[in-house]
Structure formats: C-alpha cells, structure tokens
Amino acid sequence: MVLLAIVLVGCGSTRLPRAARGPEGSWRSFANGLRLYVAPDPSAELVRVHMRVRAGGRNETRAQAGLAHFSEHVAFVRTLADGRTMLAALGEEALAYEGTTGADSVDFMATTVAAHLPTVLGLFASALEGSCRLRPEVFARERNVVLSEIETRMRGSAGAYDRLLASVYSPDHPYGHVLGGTAETVSALTAKDVCDYLRGRFTPGNTSIAITGGVTEAGALAAAEATLKPLARRTTLPEVAVPAVAAAGGRETLAGLPGGWGSALVLHLPPADSADGRLAAILAEAVEREVREVVAASGRISSLEVHRLGGSAAPAVIFIATGEAEVRAFAEELLAEAVAHVRGDAADKQKVEALRRRLRIAAATRFERLDARAERLVEVADGSRRGTLATDLRAIDGLTRAALTRVAKQVLAPGRTRVFALEPSTTRAGSGVTAVTRLTDDAHPVTARPDVAAKLLSEIPANRRTSSFTLANGLTVVLAPSSSPLVDVRLVIRAGAVDAPEHPLLPALAAALLAPPKQGPHAREVAKLMAGGAETDVFLNLDLTIFKARGLASEAEHLLRGLAAWVIAGGHDYSERAAIVDKIYRQMDQQRDAETTRRTIARGVLDPCVEPLFLDRTLDDVSDAAIAAFRRQHFRAGRATLVVAGGFDEAATRAEVEAAFGGRQAPWGERATPPARPDRPAPRVRSKVMHLATPTTSAQVGVVLGFLVPSELRGEPGTVALVRQLLEDAVDGVRQRLGVTYGFSVTREEVCDAEMVVIGGEIDAAHLDQGIAELRQALARLRTTEGVAAGLAAAQRPVAARILAGAADSAAIAERLTYTVVHGLPLDYYRGEAREVVLARPDAIAELMTRLLAPGSLFAVCIGQSTQSCESLSSP
Template sequence: MPRARPLLAMLAVLLLVGCGAARLPRPARSFGDRPEGVVVDYSNGLRLVVAPDLSGDLVQVHMRVRAGARNEAKQQAGLAHLSEHIVLCALPLPDGRTVCDALAEEALNYKATTDGDSVTIAATTVAAHLPTVLGLFAFVLSGRCDVSPGQFTRERNVVMSELQQRLGASLDAYQQFLESVYPPNHPYAHVSGGTWATVSRLTAGDACGYLRDRFTPGNAAVVVAGGVTHDQVVRAAEATLRPLAPRPTSPQVAAPPVVGARPPRRTLAGLGTAWGTALVFPLPPQDSDDGRLSQLLVDMIERALADAAREHSGLYDFSLEQLGGADAPMLALFATVSTAEQRADSEDVLWETLAVVKKEVADRKQAATLLRRLRIDVARRLERLDARAERYLELTPNTRRGVLATDLRRIDALTPAALARAAKALFARDCAQVVELEPADAAQGLVLRDVVHPPEDAHAAAASPAIAAKLLAEIPAANRSTRYTLANGLTVILAPSSSPLVDVRLIVAAGFADAPAEQPYLAPVVATLLFSPEAKSPADKDLRRLRATGANVELSIAPDMTIFQTRGLATDTDHLLRGIGGVVVDGHQRADRRSWASEEVYQAIVAGLRAEPQRKQVTRLSLDRCGDLDAITSDPLPMPDLTEFRRRHYRAGAATLIVAGGFDDAVARAHIDDVFGRAVEPWSLPVAAEDPAPARPAPAVRPGASRIAGQHQEQVSVFLGFVVPPELRRDRATVLLLRQMLENATGAVREKLGVSYGVIVTREELCEAEVIVLHGNIDAGHFAAAVAELRRAFARLRTPEGVAAELPAAQRPVAGRLLAEAADSAVIADRLTFLVQQQLPLDYFRSEARRVVDIDPARLAELFTASLAPERLFVVCLGPDENTKPCDELPRP
C-alpha cells in the first residue's frame, strides 16, 4: 500500500465537542463525600497529613519548612537556599552519609527547592522504605549543624554555580527588576537565591544559625500520599517525627501586600538578550478569596499568551512569571522582540491579550464555559501524586476532606460576574507597572564573568545496582488493567485508578499510511468531517452534552492510527463515552462540509509547523526524509473517496477503546456496550483480511556538523541528535536509560564548567522516527571547553566500564518514570495507547521497570557507540563564527 508523506504524521487537530444521554446508570455527581486526607498535629508543633491512594505503587513524601527567602536579610540574600544545601548535602548522618546520599538509596527520586516563602523537600519511594525516608526528614529538623569548613565551602560553591546557571549575567538586572516593582526593603524585593556578592559573604555560622532558628518541627508540615496505608504512615511517623524535641522558632517575617503607587514606567537593560516589554501587576494574597480568584485569571492569561505566541509565531516571545511569594504576589507578563523598533508593538500585544481575557470573562456564556473547564483543570493538576502532595501542604488546620472537593466547591461558588469584576479591577492599565526592556550594553558582555567550579570529589550517586534491584523488588506486581472484546469485535481496555478524571480514547487502526500517496490528507479529512453532524441529530446532541461538561476532544493522526480522545471529570464518564461514540459510530460525512474539513486540516498542519520549537525545526531539516512542506494544500477531496475510506477502516473489529481513570466500572461497561456494541454500519461490519503493510524504514540523519551564524553574539545554540533504532521502539526501558544517562552526562558537564545555560535532552517524534536531541545554549566564551567536556562524557558512555559506573544513577529515575503517576489518567492512557500500537501485553511497563536493573552495561555501551557514531549523528551550531569552530569536533569520537 502506498505510504503517505511522513510530514503529516505530526498533525494534531483540537476540536471542542459534546456528549451524553441519560438512558443508562450514571456515576455519582459529587466528590464531597470522598475523604482524601487526615491531619495529625503533634505536640512538638509538626503537622502530618496522611493521604493514602492504594491505586498506585509509589509513595510521595513532601516536607515544607517555612524558612524561605523572605526570612533572610537583604545583605544575606541566598542564606535560605544555602541552608537547604547544607542540611541536605553537607551534614553527616551517624553512618557518615549525607541526607542526599541516603535518599539516593532509599528513594526513586528526590528534590529540594527554596522559594520566597519556604523550603520544600520531596521524595518518591515505596512503602517499605517510608520509615527510613521519614527518619531522614526528621534529621533535617533536628537542629544539628556540625559542618566542616570543606563541606561548607563546597556547598556554597554549588549554590553560586546554580545562580550562574539559572540567571547568568542577568542576575544583577533581575535584582534591579525586583527592587523596582516592590517597595524598598520589602521581603520579596531581592533574588531568593541571592547574588554573588551576598552569597560569597555567608559563613557556616550564618547557615547553622538559620537552620537552628527556622528548621524546627513547629515550622514544618509533612505529607505522605500514595501507595501506603494510614496505619503504616502513622507507625512510621510515631517512630521518627513525633520524638523530635520542640524548639523555639523565629517568627515568619511579614510580607505585606503591595499598595500605593510605584514608578509607572521605567527602562531596564540586561534582563534578557532582546528588546521588549514587561507588564507587572500586584495580586492579592494567595490564600485570600480574591487571591484564589486571581489565580484562576492567571491561568486564563497564560493560555491567552500561548494563543498569542501561535498567532505571532516568530515575531514575539511571550512568558509569564509570578514574583514574590504567597502574601504579596505579583504577576509579570513579558513580550520580547528582535529589534528595538518592535518594542512599542510588544506592549500593545500584551494589552490586547489581556483585553481578550477580559472580554471572555465578561461574556456570561463564555465565562460559564471557562468555569466548567476550570473544574477539569483543577482535577488534572491534583491527580498527579507530587502535585497532590504539594497541595495538601496548604490544607487549613480544620480541613479533613481533602483538597479536590474543597477546590471544586470554590469554583462552583464563583460567578461569571465575580470573575469579570476581578479581571477588570486587577488588570486595569492604572494598576500596571511598565518596564521597557533592553539588552545589555555590548561593552558589558553577557558571558560569564567568573566561574565557581565544584570540587572533583562531588557527591557521587550512592545507589548501587543491588540497592536499585531491592527497591524495585518491593514494588507490587499486580496489574489493574483488563481487556475484553465486544460481540462486534471492538477491543476494550479498562484501567481503573483513584483519579478524579477519566481519559477515553478510541483508536481506529488507520492513518496516513493507509491513504494513497496522491491523497495524503484522506485520513485526517475523514476524521474531521465526523465532527460536523446534522443539527439536532443524535450525534449533535451527544456533542452538545459533552461541551456542557467543559470537556474537549483531541483528534490525532499517526501513520498507522487515528485517535479520538476526550478527558473530563469521572462524574461525567457517561457523557465522555457517548460523545466519542456520537462522533465515530453515529457521525455522518456531509458533502457540503468537505471544504471546511480540508481547510481545518490545512490550518492545523500550518499552525503545528509554526508552533514547532527551534529544536524540532532543526531536527526536521537534519533528517534525510522528512516530507515536503510545499505539498501542503487545502483542496477538497472527492466525496466517494472519503466515504470509502471510512467504510473500509472505521469498523469495531479494527478499533480499540481505552478507558482510564476513576470511572465506575458498572456504569462504564453499560455505556460501552450501549454505545459501541450496536449494529450500525459500517461500524459493525466484519473486518476484511488484508495483507500486512510493509515495514517503513525510519529516516536517517544527515551526518556531520553545520555552523550557522546566530543572532546572539554572547552564546552558541547547540543541537545534537540521533535516530533511535527502530528495533528499540518496543524497548522503552532501554530508550529511557539512554536518555537518562545522556541527561546525567550533560548535567555533569554543566556543573563542572559552571556554564549559565547548559544542555538538556528531549525525545522528539516526527517523520516516522523517534529522535533523541541534545539542545541548549552555552556561553560563547566557554563553548570550546564545553565541547571538549561533552566529547569526554560521550567517550565514557561508549565503554562498558563507563556505562557500569553511570548506570546506577540512571536506573532509579527511569524506574520511577515507568511506575510513577499511577493515578494519572492521561499517563495511563498514553501508555496503553503505546501498548496497542506496539501490540505489547498490558503489564509491559511494570515488567520494564523491573528489567531496568538487568540491563547489560556492555549492551548499553554498544548502543551508545552506534548512536553517537559520526555517521549517525547530526550537529547544528548557531552562533558567532569565531566561537562555533569547535562544533566541527563534536561529532568525532
């Protein structure tokens, strides 16, 4: 069968549709009767929140200490962040390890962050290791601080390097920016990580005093959520957290809301590398009613900025940042451009974006729809285990029901009028501070002025293969997904979880590759036509009902499949199922809508290409076979061809329905049978036997290094990538290990050099290929050293000895990634979609997580040697010609 152009495989059409009927049983309509957490207050002042979720295997432990940057003096800025580093990675435990070393053994992953209000430490582990992890968290609150001069100096150097990596030469300008928008001496008026000047003056005595005064049980809250019982948590906490002795705690420094006028307009140079505008608005305290309302508006503004970026693709770069902390937050909207002449226009575009949001919330119908979508957004955030644990830390003292019901009730209490009033009041022109942005003076330069190198004896990952194997062995082997087949041949996969959401996907086994080469748009146009039913038809009513829930349907077309997907609250499972059924089973292709459907497909392709990040554009041009952009056309296709394509491919026996999330099993099965089990042609017709499609070889890279003059003279943009061998597409564990080890290697290079940007690793799906891409920006003055370090890192990964040394540090996060978010309906559905596509068993990912400890280092070394070979590697460098010459060396062994 002729293949379609590979370019079209990237198409994703987003359409709002509707769903539902009430003829069959429906799930309960409230989350309010579902307790989600229990709060335990200990006499030492520590608060424990216990939130079991036995639908998953992993346990999330979060601890928040009210010891953020607001509590440090301006001349000691960075003290909170440095104290976090000292207590985690410098203080010895009784066995000589640090908390960082121990968490590397007892957790699948961990992290710590310091912001304006608090220090948060989080770890993902399993129930068997919970007592040990809680014991490590207790050590953080013990008040001990026997740090040696060498350990202190090392962690201070790491903090200074992190500052440089995060903000680079923009650090001083960012400090000026905060000083300009906050009143003098306000606790949020300085960079939370400090500056070079302030951090370099800090002493071990400063850090130990801060730890003793603020890292106390009475200043902390701990959340344990996920795959552990209430009794297990309480027993572990009784042995570790409760025995902590109470200690006096210094009071939290007050951070009053910003009131009164600040300079309405000023110019600032050096905050970035381009011209532009920033609009800054003070917001109400986050824990107030007005503050919660403002956060909903901020979410809407962020989406509006994303829409503006697509509309002005290539002309403007938009971003949004929330400044300060919970008690006096500010919202900064940024629009940057490439020339000084465009700066005035950038301000106009920001105001136009805000006007769009105000118009939407002022329209009662649109505002009501937005509020319905917000219910889904709230549930989407809270179904992730780490996000849920983070939200539990904000529970009020008397809360016993949990965060989901509380947040949904708050949205239900809102009115469109209240939303409109808040938008008008908060984002009026006279409320804004306008900052005109300019790049730094060329004479100053934007390269690193100094570099602090962490010593060579930096803490190595303590996790050995034996420890990783033990941890994985303690993960239950149960498989919660089930598969069955309806009488008409439809395969159904049900994957229940405790999620408040349900993700429904109907996969039709036909895509671009099933259409003639001369009609490459056949599959997406057929699918798109189904979204335009006759008015008042059953399909139209189903779509309208779905729209009323705030849900939406995404249509994606791949070379070998078409996926109809919708996601909404579990209480609307019946509407979600009937909505997709209304499109695929009951939908009709109207001849008078052919032009509309073709134009929709054309616009989706064009918009997708415009929205592609630079790394994907570079990758597309670096492959030898990646479609012809000139082939895009919106000409309508003949109706007989459209009808025949649907009749041949849209049949139950060639389709799979996936339902993942917190659905009621009996309700879901009843609606599945009623909607998808009916005898409706062509849906119920037998599937004709066809010869298997020929294998499609993946494109190859155009090897070698390309150097292109870049716009910014102070940095070099690097893109390096290789195509994953097709035989590994079914071996997710190996691919994830390859990616993780590359991430670790490039991260080590960044830390060693102190470069301010660094390189990250992503996985790109395009042109019927899976491509691993390393990309990022490196200071031009350090580019040659970075290339040399990257080549040395790659050389280590080409040897079994080097892989064996680096493998333990990669196994844990890979295993965690394969097992994490077991309550996330979208992640579950994504994985089941992959299993359907690759024809793999339902327990594949659980088995893969166990197999990551059995990976042969020699086998991985062979894969690295092959993948990083010059003939399989593309390298593109953008930057000043005098600095990009080392790029030619990067692909070489």
C-alpha cells in the same frame, strides 16, 4: 508528531456533574510544631513525600539575594553523621528526589516505596536538626552550580529582572529582588551565611509534610512517629512580614530582558489564600489563555513568557511579549486587549459556566499524579483542608458571575495594570563563575550501591488491573480502572497520513470536518458530554487518528456515549470547510514556529526526513467526495481500539461500551480488509558537526549531541529510558564535579519515522574546554562495562519510578495503552518494561551504549561560539 489539535466546542446544558473524589486523609501536629498530612491511595504503587519549609526568598535581604536558594543546595550536599551527603543517601533510599525554592518556601520532594518511607523521612528530618557540616571545596563547587543556574535561567539578564521586581514592588520589599539572586549577591555569600540560614529557618516548627500514595495511614504515621516526632523543638527566626502592595498603573522603559524589543504587562493580585485571591488567580489564568491564543494567531510576536512574581502574600503575574522593534506598540496593544476581553467575559453567563467546567477538570487533574497531589496536600497540613479535592470542587461550584465581575473590575482595571516598554541592552552580563573546584574523590556523587538499589526495586508492589475484549463488530476494547477522579477515553483509529500518500493532509481534514449530530438522541448525548465539562480533542500523526474525551469519573457514561455519537453518528459539515482549512493551515504554521531547537536540529541531521507538516499544502484540491470516502474506508470498528482509563466501575463501563460502540451500522460495523500501507524507508543520521553562531548575550555555549535509536529498540521504551537516564546522570555528574554546567537534559524526539535521543544544555564559556573534557570522559565511561556498572543502579530507580508512577494518572495510562495496542504488545507491557529495567545487565547495556555513542552514529551542534573542544564531542 501532532498535526492537529481541534477542540470540540458545544453549548448544551449548564448542568455540572456531582463532585468527584480523590484520596482523603488526616492531619496532625507534633509537639515540636511540625505538621503532617497523610493521604493513602490503595491503587498507587509508589509513595510521595513533600516537605515544605517556610524559608523562601522573602526572608533574605536584597544584599543577600539567593541565600534561600543556596541554602536549599547546601541542605542536599552537607555531610550526614554517617559520612554521606543527603544527596547520596537519597540516591540509595528514594526512586526520585528534587528540591525547589520559591518566594515563600523551600520544598523537598521524594518518591520511594512504602518499605523505605521511614528512611526517607529520616533523611528529610536530618535537614531540620540544625546540622551544617560542609567541606569548603563542596561549598565552592555548589556556589558555582548556583551561579550557573542563574546564568542559564536568566540568560545574562539577572540585573534586568532585579530592576523589574524592584519596580513592580519596591527595592526594599521582601518580593522586590530576583529569586535566586544575582552573580554579585551569590558570590558574596559565605558558608556562615548559609549555615546560619539553615539553622535559623529549617526547623520542625517551620515545616509541613504531606505523604500520599501506596502506604497505609498506620504505616505512614508509624514512620513519622519514629523519625519526625523525636525532632527537638528549636527556635525559628520570625518570618519576614510582607506588606500589601498598592497596585497602580503606569508605564516605564526597561532594558535588558531576553528577547529585546517588546512590551510587558503586570497584574497585581490579592493574597493567594483569600477568597478574592483565588478568584483573581482564575482570572489571571484566563488572561494567559487569551494572550497565548492571540499571540499564536497574530504571527508577529516571536516570544511570549508568563511569570508568576512574588509569593502568596502579594502575588503578581507578568506577561512579556517580544519581537522586532516595530512590534513593541503592537505587543502593548495586544496585551491590553486580552485583559479587556477577560474583564468582559467575567460577566458573560455562558463563558463563566464554561470556565467552571474547565476548572473542575483542572482541580481533579491535580489529584491524579502523586507529585502534583502531594504538592496540593502539603497546603492543608495545618488542618484547614482547603486544598483537598472535595473543597476545591465546592469552591468552584460556588463561583458566580457577580463575584468574578467584582474581582475583575479591581484586578483587571486599566488603572491597576503596569506596563513596561522593553528594549535590548547594550551591556553583556557574565555568569559570575570563577575558579572551578574539581572534587577528585566523588566521581559518581549520586551512585547507589547495587545491593541497596536492587532490594528497593524488588520491593515495588505489583498492581495491574487492565483487561481487554473484542466486541462483535470487531472493536477492540481495553479497560484500565484506577483510583483517579478522572476518566480518559480514546478511540484509536489506524488511519493517518501514510494512508493518503497523494494528499497527506486529507486525514486531518476528514477528522476536522467531522461534526456532532445537530438533533436527535445522538445530539443530546453530545450535549451531555459537553455539559459535564469534558475536554475533547482529535490528534493525528503519520499512522493514527485518535479521538479523545476526558472528564470527571462521575461522567464516564456521558464520555463514552458522547464520543460515540460524535465519531460514529456525526457527519461532515462541508459548509465550514473554508474556515477549517484556514484553521489547519494556521495550526501548522504555529506548530512550525513553536518547534523546539532540538527538534529542528534532529530533523536537519536525518536523511531522508519528510513529514506532512513540512510538505506543500494540498488541501485545496481535495474533493468533498475524497473526504467522505476516507472516512468510509477507515473509520470502522474493525480498524479501531477503544481505550478507557481512570476511575470508572468496570462492570458498568463494559455495558456502556457495548451500548455506545457495539453497533453494526454501515460503515462503522462492516467487516473490511485493511488497505495496504506503503513502505517507508528508515531515516539515517548524517553524522557531522554543526556550528551555529547564534547572536546571544549569554556567557554560556549551547551544546547539542544526539543519536538515532535503532529500530529494534523502538518497541523497548524501558531500555531507551534507561539509556536516557544513564546519559542524564553522566552529564549531571559533570555539573556536580565542576559546577560549570547546568540545565543539561536528555530528550526523546520522534521525527520522520525515527526516534532520536538528544542531549542538550549549556556550559559556561569561560570553562568550556574543561567542561567538554569532563563530558567526553563521562560518555567514554558509558562505553565500558565498569562505567555502566558504576551508575546502573542509580539510573534504574528513577526509570522504574517513572514507569510505575502513573498508576492513577488516566492520561498517562491511556497514552501507554495506546502505544501497546498499536504495536501489538501485551497489556502488562509497561510493568514488564519495569522488570526489564530492574534486571538489566551492565555488560549488555555497555554494549548498547558503545553502539549508540559510536563516532559514526553521533551528531554534534555547538551554538553561540565555535571551539575545537565542543566540535570534538562526536569523535572517540
């Protein structure tokens, strides 16, 4: 649990660091019109494929709204030449896969290993061949799935969103209808409509593909030559043109959006691929930050939603702030003020420089993770290269106040912003789900054959370069170099709320009051840190205080020296105490208000359960002397570990760590015996069933089911992740068979010294009994060796993929290494966890699932409607 997130703000020089580098590659076009971009990454262990087809919602009529999204679904469930569905085939050949539909494109993504890249590309290629073999009962089931998605996503408000878009654009504009459709339009679609759309738009000439990660350029091109190049050129239906939208101000009333009373503000932006469009997108993100900060500080807005509307040709952004009836005018004023503030900031030199620094970090972040990198690179498959990291950074370097001010006056002018006064609706919309079509012959539609999955998992390469050493003053140092364009530095100090039982918030105050030196060489080091655009935070939980600095790899030395100057050479600024205390209180209230329903429920079923966030405030009677004493006692090299992850040179960084953190000055370098920590009783689950009759316009019933992770598994995140995936697949199997559930997910919640696994989602109310019966059967199967064996191979692959996919993600690596050093685990622990996942035995996992899912271990919560079937979930 995070108690505090404090951003260190500094001025210093405005010097920007030299450009960072990310994986570069090459592009080519085939004779059939398909465009390909390949960007190898020697440090990556997995391969990511991203296929983008220009077949988005702009190409459907208002009467056929949802056709593009439905076609994406059908592309996955159609029957291939070998009798499998594409979904089942990807389940065997890929570690993870997904599909999304936007206003301009349909995207297919998959993560695999180099040896299986040709097969995955072949499966993607099959979607471009024009085939559409589809069983009628599969079509009916998939339509119910799409209808359930609409209900879950729109919460009974699809009609209101449709009216909103028709007003923002126009009813006949390509972006003027709700993406994904309404219950009425989707229910009217036929198999012929969908297959005609697939054949006419899913063509090689309408497609771009990006390949990045652990594959050589020659290997990727050879796979593409064998699978993509042979595709025949096919005629593509012309893409629907998107006319420009004349942004005009105005105000109207709209009823029926979730949240009830409130205000919505719409910003129209220039085309996304234009120079002004890119500047406008930056301004829109700045408005979002401003709005979120103001809303969090006000405490009067109960819900804030930000949605990107339309597509790249005529984008718009809408901010929706809702609450009680009396806040509607306040919400409108708040949104208008946020826009005005950003419009003024565009001409402020210091704020523009700070914006440029943030943008550089954000640009580099997009190239860390394979999925985000592939999504960015698919945009450059036409050869423009405008989406590579180097060009992104050059564009940011060229950002000027004059250009931002000019675009801000156009986009953020009061006469160009449209306002909607929101109010609740008196009508209730249904989901549109009708007859349930249960398929009896595919109880496990996404189950891989164990022999295929085992072979794929065995082919995952092993790349690990983490090292550890201890400085003379007792500081433990862990280095994890990678190909990332960023570096993440974390100073982990074993000091948290448990070390101040009389005043659990004392550690938060001791960290928050720690200010960088104001003059001298240490002050200059902090100035260099901030000038390079570093993101700096301090996080606290029950056991730890973690100081963080994250920035471009080219700034690694400044990150280390600046962080050391802040924590070691900094001092407490008691003159700011009142403001800091007030900020901590406000952050605690904000975190309390923002806590998810699942986390609140998890806390409510634990006994005992006390966290500092929920204790009475105790900061007023904490003396300055106690704050200073806490720092002297705990902020010491011998009680700390320094984690450095990302794209740094290991030899140079070892020397820089020694110079920055190796000092012996008191109290940092003094030897000290760690103070004893009080024993904390392990919480217990109060096994019970709760019913929350929450007022809702939704035609679905919320279901929450959870259990406590045994203490012996707290050090085995791979095993817990495998349990979570088996549960994910089980509840997704219900959705696949019936099409009446959507959005079920399994989360891991850490509360009150406990780790909980919580299943949550919604079931269509009209088919609740049938959905619950299927869910009970799915969970019952997981209590048997046969049931676990049937789904184990399919679960192992995505778990291994998630464990290994962060090879170049500096933040993910730093997070994992923090966990390993705190718990005294080996540095290759996560690779060992991947091996444990791959070698897991069905009988051992089934025995574990039987214990975890036992009636006395479960709690169940039914939200929105009380039924006997829902409340039976925690029984055998």
